[in-house]
Amino acid sequence: MILTQEKKNGIQYTPDDLSLFIAQQLKYYFLRENSDSVSNQKLKLLDPACGDGNLLLAVQNVFKDIDYQGYGIDIDQKAIHIAEGKLNHNNFKLFSADYLSLIENVENVNLFNQPNSLNNEINNIDLIIANPPYIRTSILGAERSQHLAKLFNLSGKVDMYHVFLKAMTNTLKDNGILCVITSNKYLTNKSGKNIRDFLSDNFKILNIIDLGDTKPFSAAVLPAIFIGKKKKHSDNSSVPFTRVYESASSAKSTDSIDKLSTLLKEKNGIHSYKGHSFKVTSGLLDASVSDTPWNMATFAEKEWVTKLEKNAHKKFGDVFDVHVGIKTTADNVFIKKNWKDLDTNIRPEKEVLHPLVSSKTIERWQTHPDNLNTILYTHTIKNGKRIPIDFYKYPHAYNYLLEHKQQLAGRSYIKKAKRKWYEIWVPQQPEQLANNKVIFPDISQQAKFVYDDKGYYVDGNCYWLTTKNDVSNNYLLLATGVANSSIMEKYYNIKFQNVLYSGRKRYLTQYVKNYLLPDINNKHSQKIIKLVKMICKNPNDTKKLEKSINSEVQLAFNMQ
Structure with missing residues (x-):
């Protein structure tokens, strides 16, 4: 550029x-x-x-x-x-x-x-x-x-x-x-x-x-x-703040502001500026603590967060590991929509090709298999360790890689790390990718958490959750319901506040590992698990089931 x-x-x-x-x-x-x-x-x-x-x-x-x-x-x-x-x-x-x-x-x-x-x-x-x-x-x-x-x-x-x-x-x-x-x-x-x-x-x-x-x-x-x-050393435990972000809610038709300076002086609420609705939030923040983000929330919002955290049973980080997706550093070589378009002698064998979920192919609750790309994956597991595949066993895939050797071998960091010239740079762990997991995009306007039991591979513009040792698979189903709920969206908006343009949010590890879970054994959590399973089986009922999930999440956290 x-x-x-x-x-x-x-x-x-x-x-x-x-x-x-x-x-x-x-x-x-x-x-x-x-x-x-x-x-x-x-x-x-x-x-x-x-x-x-x-x-x-x-x-x-x-x-x-x-x-x-x-x-x-x-x-x-x-x-x-x-x-x-x-x-x-x-x-x-x-x-x-x-x-x-x-x-x-x-x-x-x-x-x-x-x-x-x-x-x-x-x-x-x-x-x-x-x-x-x-x-x-x-x-x-x-x-x-x-x-x-x-x-x-x-x-x-x-x-x-x-x-x-x-x-x-x-x-x-x-x-x-x-x-x-x-x-x-x-x-x-x-x-x-x-x-x-x-x-x-x-x-x-x-x-x-x-x-x-x-x-x-x-x-x-x-x-x-x-x-x-x-x-030096002032008391910054109660600092005035104003926060202005675009909102999905509509401002009153009579409330139209043409100057940013005017908008910044408005009271809390939704206001129209340059044809868009913006939420103005003002209050006091505790700037004496730096380990966590400076949280710009009203007293009422902070009280709501405190209550939710008190009622939570675990955090995501207690039961899940959060992983970033695969980073090839040569997507044009390793990722394609349709490998069948290639000549037979350079069409990689199916054993090294895997369906790949990316941020563009993921929606709230589900992915669409017909829209997935496929990745030529270069690693396998031997004696419990990840190693590069011996592509001499897959001659067509190797022929294909040879056609791109100049580009792949030209990656200086591959040489410096003494890696094989055809390797994906950040391959993650293949045995974990094959397991059940929850996948979600790095950047999105709304939560898009998907339960995956098909062993999809995950692109670098997404993250994914796997359970820690001896943790029930039902936690993945519960997490999907909770993470997509209106309560957790509100919690994110108040607690983390990492918003990009036009309401797009960053769903980073540091935030998602601090998402909250209710007690998995209470009846409302069990209902959430069942409802998520129903969405997975029949996506056509998503809107109706999503409404029920929101209600059950609220009850599970005792936030009604």
Whole structure:
């Protein structure tokens, strides 16, 4: 894929309406936090990735009654020139520079103005407003990426906004205010723990606004606004939040909003914005705990979750192992719809071909066998261990693989791992794939859990559950009913909140293993198992049976 320079640099300039809202939030919280001791000195305000100046222009319009000196820095010299045309030169000094290089005192930085004093001027900043780049640091190259990770004590998959958050905190003076828009991933992802830790340790968190799938930017990024006062070891157990996501429910026809800033100020409920319905949820979250996602739920929602968890008997992780599907790294070779189209001498033997369930062929409760692809599987079990198949025993399959040897053998990671050139890269365990299991897609708008007793293989865009040792197969049937129920959908929406655009959810291991199960021995659980079996036998009755399952799940958890 060819990237524009903007995409390569993670550039997404802030729209006017959102810029104005962020500037208003910055002013409001500055005045609120300094109501008793507003300084007579001129404030220092910084945007370290100012782009073409939209955020600073909003500051200029909002901060008319406040004495400040503004600084704008951006690596893009053309963007700086555009910003210069927008802003009052008496209030702002603009520089073409790499902010991250400046604060780590790297030499040879290209500056327009005052090159000898900029490093000093951008220290002890009172106010920071920013929309830093949203890209992996790895795009900068291994050496630079590793240097930034070491400099700012970051580990794992590091985004540039992680680096900027730490760098801006270093630049900000004690009790200074930070108002920044970033990706919202750190709020709910397991990998966001380090940033959640850092923000909670270094700020009194004043507000968090998850913009969800309101799509303020053209790129496929879900943004969030963080507002904090630099103050170590603050009590962040009760932080105000607002969360806005597209909803399947309809808003009132008279409730039509044309500005995102207006939508973000609305009360809890469903509102119409740009022809779509959005649910606004506001309340208080506990940001003092970082091991789990920062849960943006109302008090009523949290009480409901607490009751459900109290009434649960087990978690999925207690009785199931969660697996990801097969990853071939050469789908065009290993996966086909119809192998019969090939010439006989290169048509793989049926013993090495297996029906494959993928996210496109899975629906709620069922898969359609006629729509399944078939995978040429390269592994078998010998003496309890997974080994590559000896394809000399399957000459037609081997002839087929030889036709694609250049592509398959060219996978450098295969060579490095000293694997056979024709191997699937992540084959999983074939004996487990052949067992009964529950399959579900990684990404979906709604729960799509399917009980499989046909030994289907599973594609890499899906996950699957198998029972742990000595666990009854009935748990798989119970899990299918519970996971597809309206109660577990509600639990996911409140507890995990990992929503992509247009209501699509990520059904990741870290979430599904924490799904809840009622006592399998109570009469309602037994009824759920029977109902799931009935759906498996007669999918035509799904709607009627699904309604009964929802009712039984509610009773099984004693949530009526």
